[in-house]
Amino acid sequence: MAETDKFGGLFRKIGDTIHIGTKKFKGKAILSSKFDDSLGESLIHRVKAEENDNFRKIDGFIVKEPENAVLLQSGVLVGVAGSGIYQLEKTAKHPGSEIIWVTKREFIIKWGTPGIYTSDNVMVGCWGISRMRIVNPRNFIMNVVSHKQYYSGNELKNWVKQTVIAAVKHVMTRYTVPELLKERRSLEIQTRSELGPESSRWGLELVGLDIGGFKVPEEYETLLTYEIEKQIIETQQELAEERNQFDDVSEKIKKFELMLEQADEMFLGGKISEKRYKEIADKYSSKLAKIKAEKSL
Structure with a gap:
């Protein structure tokens, strides 16, 4: 001092x-x-x-x-x-x-948009979470708050949310539906890059942006499910490598349970049709019952 x-x-x-x-x-x-x-x-x-x-x-x-x-x-x-x-x-x-x-505390912004046309002219919904914090108080006060006596987190969230959605829309138009489902991380990185300069002018730092998922037409739901399965398997394999062990039966049970949970969330959130939900539920419920029965022998 x-x-x-x-x-x-x-x-x-x-x-x-x-x-x-x-x-x-x-x-x-x-x-x-x-x-x-x-x-x-x-x-x-x-x-x-x-x-x-x-x-x-x-x-x-x-x-x-x-x-x-x-x-x-x-x-x-x-x-x-x-x-x-x-x-x-x-x-x-x-x-x-x-x-x-x-x-200086971090705040979370949940966002979503019902319809964005991809480069192959398919309407896709998208939702996710962004995390931000104020890192430049001068810019925040002079460029955002101005003369206001009170400024709430909700005001900022509502304002920032629209900017995040606009950036997501702009980036998504460069992708086809299969590319979106396979290259989610690339989409996140490009969106963060677009938001960076604007956030800086407001005195904000985009701490993180995570795309939670997509709502696609029924003909693409099989591909969406496949990509979710793939991500779950990759995550489980990474965890197994860190533990330096792999209990095949237990991991399969966890995988099938995760798939059922994901299917429930997607159906309840209106992300997949009832027909596709039943197909997924029947498939993994059957596999789960079979492997649990084998494990108990």
Whole structure:
């Protein structure tokens, strides 16, 4: 910690968060974040000098570990404070001064789109999960939050969701249906690449993007099931190699149970027809019953 950590002459770092209980800060009026989650998960806590009668009496503020604080003076960025305890100078206690705490926690965005035309002119549905976090508080406040007093996780999720869907749609149009089902990881990588620059402008980092699955026309459902089986088998083989052992019967049971669970989820989610669901269920229920009977002998 350096006493010379000054930001525009308006505030300076005077300690780390672990020092807040020491004599040095006893009796001091130290502001801290109070995220209001009454309207949903809050991403910011904003304090304006002109709206807080006690602002002039404040000695400083604290920024906790999972946060950053952005300081503005008459709408102009003064600085971004990381974890620590900061002293407010007198010049920072006048109207126009603002302290905005910004959370750094990761948030999850579930998304889905019912119909995208692939390069072979087939309409395919797609859904998945994205994980994001705020890594540039300055860009986030200046380019996303702007003048808003409150900004919730739901607001950001709804906004980002549309951008994610647009990127997924754009990338999917380059693939045929068989390519989509076989090259899911490639699709994820290309979508992340498309979202990168836009996310950066908003002060966000795309931590991860996972495509959960596709809804395809009935004539492609056999291929979809085959690709799911293939992925499950590959995953199980990787796990077996890590354990350096492979119990063939037990692994087959797990495989068939996973296939039945996947079929249930796809049918209930409207991803496959009842006809295809029954075919899968009959196939793997029969195999599961047979192998369990053999194991019990």
